[in-house]
Amino acid sequence: DTAVSQTPKYLVTQMGNDKSIKCEQNLGHDTMYWYKQDSKKFLKIMFSYNNKELIINETVPNRFSPKSPDKAHLNLHINSLELGDSAVYFCASSPPGGENTEAFFGQGTRLTVV
Amino acid sequence: AQSVTQPDIHITVSEGASLELRCNYSYGATPYLFWYVQSPGQGLQLLLKYFSGDTLVQGIKGFEAEFKRSQSSFNLRKPSVHWSDAAEYFCAVGAAGRRALTFGSGTRLQVQP
Numbered sequence: 001d002t003a004v005s006q007t008p009k010y011l012v013t014q015m016g017n018d019k020s021i022k023c024e025q026n027l028g029h030d031t032m033y034w035y036k037q038d039s040k041k042f043l044k045i046m047f048s049y050n051n052k053e054l055i056i057n058e059t060v061p062n063r064f065s066p067k068s069p070d071k072a073h074l075n076l077h078i079n080s081l082e083l084g085d086s087a088v089y090f091c092a093s094s095p096p097g098g099e100n101t102e103a104f105f106g107q108g109t110r111l112t113v114v
Numbered sequence: 115a116q117s118v119t120q121p122d123i124h125i126t127v128s129e130g131a132s133l134e135l136r137c138n139y140s141y142g143a144t145p146y147l148f149w150y151v152q153s154p155g156q157g158l159q160l161l162l163k164y165f166s167g168d169t170l171v172q173g174i175k176g177f178e179a180e181f182k183r184s185q186s187s188f189n190l191r192k193p194s195v196h197w198s199d200a201a202e203y204f205c206a207v208g209a210a211g212r213r214a215l216t217f218g219s220g221t222r223l224q225v226q227p
Contacts (some may be wrong), residue, residue: 004157031213041202041222043158045214056214090157094213102148103215105157 003027006091006106013081014114021076021109023091030096031055032074033103034066037088046089049074081113116141116209120218127195128226135190135221137179137205146208147188148215149179153201161203164188175199200225 004025013019025032033056034046047066048056054066063079074091088110092103117140127133139145146165150158162173169181179190188205202222206215 033214041152041220043204043217043220045216048214050213056212092158102160102163103158105150105159107157108155 004091004093004104004106006089006109008109009107010110010112012112012114015081015083017081018077018079019081019111020078021089021091021111023074023076023106025072025091025093025104027093027095027104029093029104030071031094032068032071033092033094034074034076035090035092035105037090037108039087043090047074047076078111081111083113086111086113116145116207116216118205118207118216118218120203120205120221122221123219124222124224126224126226129197130194133190133192133195133199133223135203135205135223137188137190137218138186139188139205139207140186141207141209143210144183147179147181148206148208149173149177149188149190150204150206150217151175151201152204152220158204161190195223195225197225197227199223 006023031050033048037043046060049068052068065077068074088108090108091106094101119138148163149161152158161177164181202220204220205218
């Protein structure tokens with residue numbers, strides 16, 4: 001199936017741990033994103049990569065580090081997890097063609113920090 | 115900076131009734147506008163989008179939206195709601211020079227039998 005896939009779907013971990021979320025898209029897109037959805041369902045952009053280069057880095061703690069080994073992958077590593085990091089993290093991708101293209105979303109990773 | 119407001123946090127409609135979800139945006143130039151739907155535990159699926167041209171756009175699942183520049187609005191409509199439409203709906207705006215979307219806070223749609 002062609003899609004944006006994230007692993008894991010659920011992640012429960014203790015405060016202070018380091019964890020990674022992986023994302024892969026097989027749509028041939030050149031731009032990938034990480035969005036965070038908080039407990040009130042509010043979605044906010046965290047990072048955006050275009051052809052493996054970081055193009056958007058919103059006000060995100062530097063404990064969050066994205067890594068794009070190639071155009072099809074964008075992983076998110078989080079150090080020293082805090083309770084406030086609990087959220088659903090969505091990976092997305094967009095095809096080439098400027099700004100006027102929609103984002104295709106993965107299923108999300110629900111991160112719970114205890 | 116662009117912003118999106120969805121004034122209705124929660125809407126309940128009866129199955130078969132018509133639906134309108136409101137979306138207002140703030141952006142200095144012509145926006146790129148989107149409606150996404152999120153079913154429980156799922157990712158976001160694009161319903162429709164507006165870039166330019168005809169201000170009434172048709173989407174999937176029988177949805178449509180109308181871009182009104184004078185009102186800075188992009189309301190989503192459906193003439194007859196089905197129980198399967200119960201979900202969270204997000205309006206989003208894209209801006210020139212920025213390859214990321216700004217989302218509204220969402221409207222939760224509940225459908226009564």
